[in-house]
Amino acid sequence: MNSDSRHPDASADAVDLAIVGNGAVAMSIAIEHRRRVPDARILVIGPGRRPGSASLAAGIMLASHSEVEATTFRHAAGRAKFDLIRTAVADWPGWLDELAAIAGLEPPRIRRGTVVLDNPNVSGFDPPNFDAILETLRRDEADHELVDPVDLRGYRPAAHLRASRGVRVPGDGAVDAFAVMNLLDGAAAALEIERLDDRVESVRDGIVRCERGPDVRAARIIVAAGAASDGLIQMIPELDGRVPRILHGTGAGNRKAAEDETTTLS
Structure with a gap:
């Protein structure tokens, strides 16, 4: 070369x-x-x-609980995947800092907080998946807050497409x-x-x-x-x-x- x-x-x-x-x-x-x-x-x-x-x-979605589905824990592979994702999400801040030090740049900011909506009007998969997310959050005693979709700023769908439930997960988030x-x-x-x-x-x-x-x-x-x-x-x-x-x-x-x-x- x-x-x-x-x-x-x-x-x-x-x-x-x-x-x-x-x-x-x-x-x-x-x-x-x-x-x-x-x-x-x-x-x-x-x-x-x-x-x-x-x-x-x-x-780059730094989310573990928000990604749970109704079938996630039915098999050992799903449970292992969830545990791996949780570990990875926790490691991301340190990884970005290490990359920034190598590159001589500022690390991108991780924006915490994810809102998950249950919209049965759009998909029949939503309600069971939403229930699984809530169950996992409660089982892990992870920080979360139930929200009314009506109160979400900027969320203005057509009436027949409005979500019925919502939950805010502060620990999950994203980075640019x-x-x-x-x-x-x-x-x-x-x-x-x-x-x-x-x-x-x-x-x-x-x-x-x-x-x-x-x-x-x-x-x-x-x-x-x-x-x-x-x-x-x-x-x-x-x-x-x-x-x-x-x-x-x-x-x-x-x-x-x-x-x-x-x-x-x-």
Whole structure:
């Protein structure tokens, strides 16, 4: 690879770690691996503009109780997932501070407080899921407050679409996804993690084949490209059918600045 860390040359020695994907998960893996193995040669591969990125569309939702569903605790895997999410939410403030220190930037502000609405007029899934959230909050003795949707500022749906119940969860919240991705990019640059602006066509036998650039050889390859990972994994016979499918969702992120300079994420 040449001296320009953003344009590696596959004719050079293999990188120690190639990461397919450049969203929040992929960038975090690259940064943490660099911290643990300072002399590792790490390459992150993904389109620079991140088209269709779930990291940007979904936002960074720091929520555990608000994400509970009626089926969450019916299986050990669901319970383990909930416990993992709770731990991760608690670790986020420290993680952002560490990234900010590496990048030399201010950490983005975590905005605490999430309101969950039960709207049976829109979905039959809402009432049982809302009940499960309340039950889990009470079981964990987590801070929460029942609210009347009528009293929520800015909530003015059509009468036949109005939610019937609401609960405010102060411990859950969100952080600006764009600010987090800028922070991850800044930390990666400070740690001299190499980048390749390209799409990946296939991964096989230590070779990452890109659409435009040369093949990339790597001692280890991690596929962390969200729903795009699925097609790549299916090309590997040893893994096809052994890894849970990763499916596309549909969503959009809104980022609105109010006159009082607050930012609303939805």
